[in-house]
Every structure is written in structure tokens, then in C-alpha cells.
Amino acid sequence: MSPLADSPLALAAGLGWLAPLLALGALLAAAPAQAREISLPLPDLQGRVPLEQVLNARRTQREFSARGLSLAQLGQLAWAAYGVTATRQGLGLKTVPSAGARYPLDIYLVVGEQAVAGVEAGCYRYLPASHSLAVVKPGDQRQALAGASWRQMWMAQAPLSLVIAAQYRRCTERYGNRGVMYTHMEAGHAAQNIFLQAEALGLKAGIVGAFDNPLLSQALGLPEDHEPLLAMPVGYTR
Numbered sequence: 391m392s393p394l395a396d397s398p399l400a401l402a403a404g405l406g407w408l409a410p411l412l413a414l415g416a417l418l419a420a421a422p423a424q425a426r427e428i429s430l431p432l433p434d435l436q437g438r439v440p441l442e443q444v445l446n447a448r449r450t451q452r453e454f455s456a457r458g459l460s461l462a463q464l465g466q467l468a469w470a471a472y473g474v475t476a477t478r479q480g481l482g483l484k485t486v487p488s489a490g491a492r493y494p495l496d497i498y499l500v501v502g503e504q505a506v507a508g509v510e511a512g513c514y515r516y517l518p519a520s521h522s523l524a525v526v527k528p529g530d531q532r533q534a535l536a537g538a539s540w541r542q543m544w545m546a547q548a549p550l551s552l553v554i555a556a557q558y559r560r561c562t563e564r565y566g567n568r569g570v571m572y573t574h575m576e577a578g579h580a581a582q583n584i585f586l587q588a589e590a591l592g593l594k595a596g597i598v599g600a601f602d603n604p605l606l607s608q609a610l611g612l613p614e615d616h617e618p619l620l621a622m623p624v625g626y627t628r
């Protein structure tokens with residue numbers, strides 16, 4: 391029997407039936423961070439690195455050290471990619487422009503084992519409105535990500551990869567086939583933001599478009615109608 395079955399609260403009220411509910415609540419409270427939404431630290435809006443410097447330094451990085459990242463760094467990268475910066479008529483406007491403000495992209499984050507302080511290994515989805523993460527698939531998926539990317543195994547060294555995915559219909563339902571092109575353009579904006587933010591944080595980013603879409607989607611547990619477009623490993627250089 392659950393230790394909570396005879397908890398003072400349940401017994402005092404003669405509410406024995408409450409005990410299983412209390413036990414469930416205690417179980418949920420004790421669940422690992424993966425089971426809940428993870429709030430991210432608010433983004434730093436006062437970077438001290440000149441834009442021209444990060445533009446000049448940006449390069450595709452293919453070697454990473456094993457050094458981990460902080461939750462603030464992860465949050466800053468996710469915000470740069472697709473964070474909310476203003477509200478217009480109840481709609482969150484983001485760090486990237488979007489045709490008709492349809493925002494057809496989603497940012498997934500592939501976190502390695504002991505790679506980001508306070509975050510268990512897994513694939514997470516960035517929730518821009520609440521600036522938080524929701525778990526999609528637990529466990530270290532970095533090898534699977536690299537394997538699905540035609541075995542570009544260097545990707546698995548990075549503590550974190552951001553994967554830009556599209557749900558085309560958010561854009562095509564207004565713009566038809568042209569919405570596909572608009573979605574790809576938007577992915578480019580998000581990717582460049584990730585590159586530049588990584589540089590400004592003293593990190594480096596890579597960019598990968600060569601992968602087997604179904605294999606990558608399966609590896610990360612992406613929803614069926616979310617098409618992966620770009621994967622961007624991020625970390626410190628070796």
C-alpha cells in the first residue's frame with residue numbers, strides 16, 4: 391500500500407479515497423525534470439559583442455569539445471532562433487520575420503548526456519510563448535541524429551543541436567505552394583540567428599542539411615507533419 395494511503399490529511403477527513411490521488415501527486419512531483427516543462431532563464435538583451443564582429447567570425451564548425459553548456463546558454467540560443475520579442479493583437483512576434491506572421495517553424499533541441507546543466511539528455515521542443523522546453527523523447531539522441539545525417543558523426547560531439555523543423559500547412563494554408571518557399575526562407579533567418587548568437591556567446595555552430603528526413607524524424611520523435619529542415623550542432627571549440 392502507498393505510504394500516503396493513511397496520510398493525516400486523508401485519514402482526518404475520512405477521505406480514504408483521496409489517498410491514491412495524493413500518491414499520484416507525490417509521484418508526479420518526484421518525477422524527473424524530463425516529465426515537466428522546463429522554464430528557461432530570461433534572455434540577455436544586452437550582449438556585449440559587436441554585431442560586425444560576430445558576422446565576421448561566423449564559420450561552420452565541425453569539431454567540438456566535450457565541455458557542457460549552461461541552461462542560460464541553451465535558452466539564449468532557443469530565443470535567438472525563435473523567441474518572442476513583442477506582442478501584436480495577442481500574437482507573439484519573433485526574432486525572425488515570418489510571411490503573414492504564420493510562424494510555420496518549430497525548434498527542437500537535442501541535449502546530450504550531462505551536456506547542459508539542469509537538463510536531462512533528450513529531445514525537447516522549444517515553446518516560444520512560455521520560453522520553456524517540453525520533452526519530446528528522453529535519452530541521448532546525438533548518435534542517432536548524426537547517424538541519420540548520413541553518418542556525419544562529428545555532430546555527436548556537440549553538447550547540443552538545434553533542429554529547425556517546419557509544419558508547412560501553417561503557411562501553405564494561406565499562401566499555397568508559395569508558402570513552402572516562405573517557410574524555407576524563414577528557416578534561413580532562424581539558422582543565421584543561431585549562428586550569430588552562438589558566436590556572441592563565445593560558442594561555435596555547425597549547420598547540416600544533409601540527412602534522411604524520415605530517419606531523423608524517427609530518431610528525435612518529431613510529429614509526423616513536422617519536417618526537419620536544418621540541424622545545428624553548437625558547443626565550444628576543441
Ligand SMILES: Cc1cc2nc3c(=O)[nH]c(=O)nc-3n(C[C@H](O)[C@H](O)[C@H](O)COP(=O)(O)O)c2cc1C
Binds near residue numbers: 448598
Ligand atoms: C542549407 C545548408 C546545408 C548544409 N549542409 C551541410 C552538411 O550537411 N554538412 C556540412 O558539413 N556542412 C553543411 N553546410 C555548411 C556549408 O558547407 C558551409 O556553409 C560552406 O562550406 C561555407 O562555409 P562557412 O559556413 O564556414 O562559411 C550546409 C550549409 C547550408 C546553408
